[in-house]
Amino acid sequence: MTPSFDLTALSLSPGRSNPCLAASAALLNPAELIALEQLSSALDAMAGSHPGQRARRLDIALSHFAAQTDLASLLPRQHRGRDLTAIVASSANAAPGYQRHLLLADPQGRYSAVAIVWEKDQYSPVHGHHTWCAYSVLHGALSESRFDWCETTQAAQLGAAAARLPHEVSYTDAGLGGIHRLGNPHPAAAISLHVYGVSGASVSTAVNHLVAVHT
Ligand SMILES: [Fe+2]
Numbered sequence: 001m002t003p004s005f006d007l008t009a010l011s012l013s014p015g016r017s018n019p020c021l022a023a024s025a026a027l028l029n030p031a032e033l034i035a036l037e038q039l040s041s042a043l044d045a046m047a048g049s050h051p052g053q054r055a056r057r058l059d060i061a062l063s064h065f066a067a068q069t070d071l072a073s074l075l076p077r078q079h080r081g082r083d084l085t086a087i088v089a090s091s092a093n094a095a096p097g098y099q100r101h102l103l104l105a106d107p108q109g110r111y112s113a114v115a116i117v118w119e120k121d122q123y124s125p126v127h128g129h130h131t132w133c134a135y136s137v138l139h140g141a142l143s144e145s146r147f148d149w150c151e152t153t154q155a156a157q158l159g160a161a162a163a164r165l166p167h168e169v170s171y172t173d174a175g176l177g178g179i180h181r182l183g184n185p186h187p188a189a190a191i192s193l194h195v196y197g198v199s200g201a202s203v204s205t206a207v208n209h210l211v212a213v214h215t
Contacts, residue, residue, distance in 0.1 A: 128175060
């Protein structure tokens with residue numbers, strides 16, 4: 001089951017100087033917003049560069065962003081009672097309610113950036129990707145399980161698992177070469193930032209390639 005998005009929350013904020021800033025950027029504090037503006041500039045530059053430079057540029061941009069902020073303003077307890085424009089997603093094999101916040105949406109549809117807040121025991125589905133993507137943990141820690149695609153069984157087989165800590169950047173191209181499952185097994189909430197090669201309006205349908213898992 002593909003995590004669902006409330007697409008009504010994906011509209012760009014009117015009147016903002018940077019047309020890439022999405023509505024959820026309004027949740028951030030000034031320092032976080034400056035870091036996001038810098039990330040937007042770096043992604044604009046990346047989008048205009050040779051695709052062969054993409055992974056390296058994303059590594060630099062996300063490393064820089066993670067060094068500037070952990071996006072703690074997005075932690076749920078700090079928004080209790082507020083009118084969140086957060087996007088609440090759930091999936092068949094994840095605890096309900098993990099939140100995805102669309103922060104950047106390139107008007108040309110070349111990229112989008114989504115922050116995810118993971119509470120304890122919230123996990124993504126096992127998935128490959130329809131597009132390139134990169135992510136970095138900003139706050140807390142995540143666990144990532146990798147899977148290998150088996151053509152014979154047409155299913156993913158569990159491989160290695162590893163902790164993902166702040167400031168690490170992971171990148172994968174589109175396809176079934178980067179099947180994984182992310183989640184938070186820890187008591188404390190975690191926050192990660194994900195950059196995808198699709199428009200903001202397409203992140204719910206054009207990123208994750210859900211796959212069967214060999215049992
Ligand atoms: Fe992924």
